[in-house]
Amino acid sequence: MSKTHSDPQASFLCDQNLGRLARWLRIMGFDTEYMRTWDENALKRARTDGRILLTRRREFASDRQSIVLKHDFLKDQLRCLDKRLKLSEKLQPYSRCSICNASLKYVKAQDVKNLVPEYVSTTREAFVRCPRCLRIYWKGTHTVKMVDAMHRIFSTRAGS
Numbered sequence: 001m002s003k004t005h006s007d008p009q010a011s012f013l014c015d016q017n018l019g020r021l022a023r024w025l026r027i028m029g030f031d032t033e034y035m036r037t038w039d040e041n042a043l044k045r046a047r048t049d050g051r052i053l054l055t056r057r058r059e060f061a062s063d064r065q066s067i068v069l070k071h072d073f074l075k076d077q078l079r080c081l082d083k084r085l086k087l088s089e090k091l092q093p094y095s096r097c098s099i100c101n102a103s104l105k106y107v108k109a110q111d112v113k114n115l116v117p118e119y120v121s122t123t124r125e126a127f128v129r130c131p132r133c134l135r136i137y138w139k140g141t142h143t144v145k146m147v148d149a150m151h152r153i154f155s156t157r158a159g160s
């Protein structure tokens with residue numbers, strides 16, 4: 001549905017054990033679907049769409065279009081992906097809704113005036129909104145911290 005053709009970015013399907021990773025990949029700007037339960041149809045769709053399956057199931061290790069993540073911790077999982085796919089060179093923070101994976105659209109401050117706290121609408125100029133769940137995002141201390149955290153994760157070598 002939200003598929004963007006000729007998107008050079010890597011796109012993913014996360015299995016049910018990788019919900020946190022799915023959220024972070026979206027925050028980093030990667031097109032990431034998530035299956036709450038193991039779903040053969042979702043897998044088939046992912047193959048057709050060229051999505052990489054991210055899974056904790058070892059039996060998929062031989063499948064070219066999947067990556068088996070052995071690490072338990074989010075930062076190790078992200079580093080492992082960075083090693084293989086150079087994620088850190090393709091970050092587009094806050095271009096996707098972390099909840100529903102839709103591409104965020106720019107909106108003017110005046111259009112969201114009544115939808116965000118007043119101190120936010122008067123001090124920020126750029127807002128983005130999810131066309132699906134209508135959630136509004138803006139740059140603030142929270143987002144700065146998240147972006148810092150991303151860079152910290154990728155600046156440390158995997159396995160250290």
Ligand SMILES: [Zn+2]
Pocket residue numbers: 097098099100101102130131132133134135
């Ligand atoms: Zn959304």
